[in-house]
Amino acid sequence: VSGNRPILLVEDNPMDVDLTLRAFQRRNLANPVLVARDGEEALGWIERWERGEPTPAVILLDINMQKMNGLEVLRRFKEHPVFRRIPVVMLTTSAVGQDVEMAYQLGANSYIVKPVDFTKFVDVAVQLQLYWGVLNTSPGESDP
Amino acid sequence: MARPDAKRTRELLEQSTRSLNEAQRLAKLGSWELDLSTSALAWSDEIFRIFEIDPERFGASYEAFLDAIHPEDREMVNTAYTTSVEARQPYAIVHRLLMTDGRIKFVQEHCETSYDPVTGRPVRSTGTVQDITALKQAEAAIQQLNVELEQRVRERTVRLEAARKELEAFAYSVSHDLKAPLRAIDGYSRLLMDDYADRLDPEGRGFLDNVCAATARMNQLIDDLLAYSRLEHRTPQAEPLNPRALVEALLAERADEVRTGGVAVTVAIPFNSVPADRDGLALALRNLLDNALKFSRLAPHPAIEVGGRDAGTSRLLWVRDNGIGFDMKFSDRVFDMFQRLHRAEDYPGTGIGLAIVRKAMERMGGRVWAESEPGRGTIVYLEFPR
Numbered sequence: 001v002s003g004n005r006p007i008l009l010v011e012d013n014p015m016d017v018d019l020t021l022r023a024f025q026r027r028n029l030a031n032p033v034l035v036a037r038d039g040e041e042a043l044g045w046i047e048r049w050e051r052g053e054p055t056p057a058v059i060l061l062d063i064n065m066q067k068m069n070g071l072e073v074l075r076r077f078k079e080h081p082v083f084r085r086i087p088v089v090m091l092t093t094s095a096v097g098q099d100v101e102m103a104y105q106l107g108a109n110s111y112i113v114k115p116v117d118f119t120k121f122v123d124v125a126v127q128l129q130l131y132w133g134v135l136n137t138s139p140g141e142s143d144p
Numbered sequence: 145m146a147r148p149d150a151k152r153t154r155e156l157l158e159q160s161t162r163s164l165n166e167a168q169r170l171a172k173l174g175s176w177e178l179d180l181s182t183s184a185l186a187w188s189d190e191i192f193r194i195f196e197i198d199p200e201r202f203g204a205s206y207e208a209f210l211d212a213i214h215p216e217d218r219e220m221v222n223t224a225y226t227t228s229v230e231a232r233q234p235y236a237i238v239h240r241l242l243m244t245d246g247r248i249k250f251v252q253e254h255c256e257t258s259y260d261p262v263t264g265r266p267v268r269s270t271g272t273v274q275d276i277t278a279l280k281q282a283e284a285a286i287q288q289l290n291v292e293l294e295q296r297v298r299e300r301t302v303r304l305e306a307a308r309k310e311l312e313a314f315a316y317s318v319s320h321d322l323k324a325p326l327r328a329i330d331g332y333s334r335l336l337m338d339d340y341a342d343r344l345d346p347e348g349r350g351f352l353d354n355v356c357a358a359t360a361r362m363n364q365l366i367d368d369l370l371a372y373s374r375l376e377h378r379t380p381q382a383e384p385l386n387p388r389a390l391v392e393a394l395l396a397e398r399a400d401e402v403r404t405g406g407v408a409v410t411v412a413i414p415f416n417s418v419p420a421d422r423d424g425l426a427l428a429l430r431n432l433l434d435n436a437l438k439f440s441r442l443a444p445h446p447a448i449e450v451g452g453r454d455a456g457t458s459r460l461l462w463v464r465d466n467g468i469g470f471d472m473k474f475s476d477r478v479f480d481m482f483q484r485l486h487r488a489e490d491y492p493g494t495g496i497g498l499a500i501v502r503k504a505m506e507r508m509g510g511r512v513w514a515e516s517e518p519g520r521g522t523i524v525y526l527e528f529p530r
Contacts, residue, residue, distance in 0.1 A: 019331040116360075
């Protein structure tokens with residue numbers, strides 16, 4: 001498992017964090033998942049990456065967060081001369097409104113509507129793996 | 145013989161003068177005449193009345209005339225007259241009078257000058273002065289009303305826009321804040337089902353199934369309400385759309401359902417375009433197709449027909465099924481919000497679908513109506529005006 005680049009999950013709803021981690025678990029996702037529980041915590045990672053800690057393969061960023069909106073967090077990530085290359089996938093509850101459009105303008109690489117149905121939520125985890133390709137599954141544990 | 149004639153002439157003259165004065169008083173239009181060789185100025189009675197000058201105390205004079213004019217307008221009036229005499233052009237001008245008590249009157253003047261045919265010198269100026277204060281006041285009142293009306297419209301528009309924004313924000317937070325807990329309910333129910341199934345008896349597992357089914361229904365309800373409120377707050381864009389292509393695309397999305405249900409689907413639309421809003425048309429057709437699939441599910445040989453007809457001033461599209469149908473006494477009510485004619489267990493739905501269809505059609509300036517017969521099926525028409 002060592003050498004697997006982590007995933008950074010930025011999500012302020014504790015149950016959504018728990019369910020996302022479990023969805024990844026169900027798909028035997030072997031990449032370590034780092035969790036930032038609000039926008040400021042997420043931006044705190046920039047400093048640690050600058051100090052040489054491994055950068056994530058992908059950032060999963062919730063748009064609708066209380067303390068600092070996901071779009072603001074995205075803007076700050078995409079302002080960084082180096083780390084703006086880390087792909088960012090926005091997580092939203094609905095694709096309604098200008099949020100998604102705004103996210104793309106700010107440089108988001110993709111977005112995912114968080115499904116209410118947990119089975120679909122697990123499917124999303126699979127899609128993430130397939131699409132970004134950079135993620136890894138534990139050897140021998142993948143689904144039949 | 146001459147005397148009675150002279151008397152009669154005088155009488156006629158007096159009568160004529162009286163009626164001229166009367167006409168001038170009624171029209172608030174006075175006349176004047178200036179003899180340029182003698183500088184003698186004559187005013188009609190009405191001019192004295194308009195200028196509010198006592199003819200017993202002051203005679204007519206150019207100075208008295210200038211005095212009555214509003215100081216700010218004096219130069220303009222004077223220039224208009226002298227220019228007119230020099231240019232040999234009649235003139236018309238509207239200006240103000242300032243009364244001794246401070247009241248302001250508006251008058252309209254017309255004037256022309258005649259010239260000596262031999263020397264070319266100006267001989268005589270004649271003019272009229274009409275009091276148009278009432279007209280001006282009415283104009284000002286209308287203008288004031290217009291300004292106030294515009295102001296009120298602006299205020300209302302701002303308030304409406306604020307209300308619209310608020311509703312949009314409300315719809316957004318409804319979608320977010322109601323869905324987050326739903327996700328948790330569904331997620332943990334399924335985790336419970338997957339990981340603890342062996343510790344639950346069939347009844348316990350049945351409870352969890354019900355939790356998940358209710359969650360799915362609630363989720364659909366939120367989506368439908370959002371779709372409805374979005375329709376309300378979006379301005380529809382009319383463009384020619386190909387209904388056949390749209391119907392085919394929607395049927396492709398439902399291919400599994402059509403196949404497993406053994407539904408015979410025919411599409412026969414004899415035109416390539418209807419003037420419609422893309423999202424509105426898609427929403428309307430999607431809901432009608434879903435309804436047709438749902439309500440014909442239990443028919444022995446489920447069949448759905450999507451058709452169209454050119455009706456001159458409009459184009460019609462329809463979706464027909466051979467499902468359970470409904471009593472025509474409910475034909476209007478089915479388009480109301482939350483109207484369900486069938487049990488939720490048999491025919492799941494939110495009761496918003498047809499309300500969405502009606503709203504979408506209304507927003508496009510069109511109409512929707514249904515014909516149905518219990519046990520025989522339903523046909524829903526969409527009408528698009530051209």
